[in-house]
Amino acid sequence: MQMPKVMLVDDEVPFVETMKKRLEKRNLNIVTAFSGEEALDTLGSNRDTDVVILDVKMPGMDGIETLREIKAKFPLIEVIMLTGHATIESAIEGMKIGAFDYLMKPCEVEQLMAKVQQATNKKREHEKRIRDARAKEALFKHGLA
Numbered sequence: 001m002q003m004p005k006v007m008l009v010d011d012e013v014p015f016v017e018t019m020k021k022r023l024e025k026r027n028l029n030i031v032t033a034f035s036g037e038e039a040l041d042t043l044g045s046n047r048d049t050d051v052v053i054l055d056v057k058m059p060g061m062d063g064i065e066t067l068r069e070i071k072a073k074f075p076l077i078e079v080i081m082l083t084g085h086a087t088i089e090s091a092i093e094g095m096k097i098g099a100f101d102y103l104m105k106p107c108e109v110e111q112l113m114a115k116v117q118q119a120t121n122k123k124r125e126h127e128k129r130i131r132d133a134r135a136k137e138a139l140f141k142h143g144l145a
């Protein structure tokens, strides 16, 4: 499988930098953003992103608002919410509006890797189904099916 491309979004700069290094060691392609606004900007030029790991609690645009925008603009990208105990309600709300799953902070790299892999698999399958449907539609249009 092609290496997953992941965007890490969190206002805690040291967390993002440490996690980026750890995930790159495991052969993930990592893009970072430190706010919801920056995440949306950066996604615009990184449309091949598979998974966004999104902090719930950020100043400015919070995780839920950012999630809504991501899902509206890039519906195929899977989102994993990152939350502390205090904001678990928001993470659950996030899952109701389309997040793939959530992780509690502080989280283990292995846990994160496993979720990223699951989310990437889901996205790739989804994309395959869309491609298959397009191919069928094309055959039908040309009277071949």
Ligand SMILES: [Mg+2]
Binding pocket: 010, 011, 012, 055, 056, 057, 058
């Ligand atoms: Mg935060």
